[in-house]
Amino acid sequence: MTQPGDKDLTQPAVHRLNHRHRDVNGGWLRPAVFGAMDGLVSNLALISGVAGGSVAPNTIVLTGLAGLAAGAFSMAAGEYTSVASQRELVQAELDQERRELAGHPAEEQAELAARYRARGVDPKLADAVAEQLSRDPEQALELHAREELGVDPGELPSPTVAAVASFCSFAVGAMLPVLPYLLGATVLWPAVLVALSGLFLCGVLVSKVTARTWWYTGLRQFILGGTAAALTYGLGNLLGAALG
Template sequence: MTEMATGPAEVVAAEPHGGIGQRLNWLRAGVLGANDGIVSTAGIVIGVAGAAVSRNAIGLAGLAGLVAGALSMAAGEYVSVSTQRDTERALIAQEKHELATMPEAELEELVEIYREKGLSEPLARQVAEELTEHDVLAAHLDAELHLDEDDLTNPWSAAFASALSFTVGALLPLLMILLTPEAVRIPLTFVAVMIALMITGFVSARLGKAPALRAVLRNVIGGAAAMVITYVIGRFAGTL
């Protein structure tokens, strides 16, 4: 009986923390950041190229858009993740206070969580008591909040990753518009951006376990619309 009771307890205790989920979220955010860099910079350089200005002017506009976009993404991600980290720390502090002031109630809460997971009352209590003896705070953070005190989000790494992914994405249309012959620079850049958006749409869909075709079409249509609109605006502005 003891071996049978201990087995499920070990399985419950070994449930993964949020580390894998957080890494997938970072990867998904990186793909989306690259996608933003592709679309926004492509819109800028194609719009400026539509005004029939010099290659230097296109390059300066694209570079300015790349730098501004990367810094904006980094600042936004830093603020967002810092807020999330502050919230996580506040939740951990609250949990520590509750464990210090009402340990019995917290134990019963842990028992109820494992009962809701499908364990019987005796086994749920055994699991809760064994995890409490091992590391009471970690047990409650994992079961109640799905947090790991040693694996909180890092705003600096998030900001750097966001800026880097945006920059990588932005380099594609910028280099294409600058390195291709003037007569075909706009259509070649358009085609390269469409291919890149297909890839980022597919990758983001696979990471989110969503239908790939829908994500790819949404990505491509949105990017194409952005480039066409900015090209038309640039073309019109160039005639003024």
């Protein structure tokens, strides 16, 4: 039987269960989402442009597979370089902050206290908290990094994770428009249908980690992909007629 005091004891546990945040610093979500979307849109547009030129299905398959490989490697290399450069920049700033803490501890402590006072903390309490938190050099570094750089030293994104996520997601996305041709299709519309369905589904999945509704994100990706395919098909048709 629950006692009167039991409710107070269980409330914090219930609150913790209902107050868990999703990981927003893992470094994989953005490249994975961007890679899948880019793979779908770019390869759909590429295949549509080539199909608009009235070429053989084998040529379309070869073009799609080449676009998949080139895009996946390009995305992976770009993500790795971008995230690695960002990480190296943050590490350099952390090293600078570490030197400042070692060489001017009193000034850094005063700076931390001033930030707390600026947020409305009582001056004496701000000084006391800053003094206590500054006793541990690594804790002080973490606090200054969060306050001044807006980063957590222990949660920097991984270049390898970003590159692998980007490569795999791009390859999966780029394969969808090619798949109908590999299964025997000889016209464009099955590839367009599969790719646009994949874009809509990707938009729906993205809505699970954002504040947007599923139909909004799904329809947005559907329209963007369809527009890109239509434009490149028209361009391929014009170029095919001119070159033919």
